[in-house]
Amino acid sequence: MNRHYQARTLTPELMAATHGTLAPWMASLTFGGPDLRTVYLGSLHGTTLPYFRSPVAGLPLSHW
Numbered sequence: 848m849n850r851h852y853q854a855r856t857l858t859p860e861l862m863a864a865t866h867g868t869l870a871p872w873m874a875s876l877t878f879g880g881p882d883l884r885t886v887y888l889g890s891l892h893g894t895t896l897p898y899f900r901s902p903v904a905g906l907p908l909s910h911w
Contacts (some may be wrong), residue, residue, distance in 0.1 A: 873889070874889055877905075883904040
């Protein structure tokens with residue numbers, strides 16, 4: 848993929864073919880839960896919402 852990027856030959860089709868299975872086309876992450884230590888992974892092609900516990904807490908959103 849880096850080779851295509853550097854050669855300026857990267858296409859949407861090549862990008863669509865390169866995705867993982869946990870959070871295909873990962874688009875975001877956010878901290879949640881009462882202690883803000885649960886990390887949720889958002890993806891554009893996912894059918895589940897993967898999450899894991901973080902050793903450090905995230906910050907609350909500014910509009911909370």
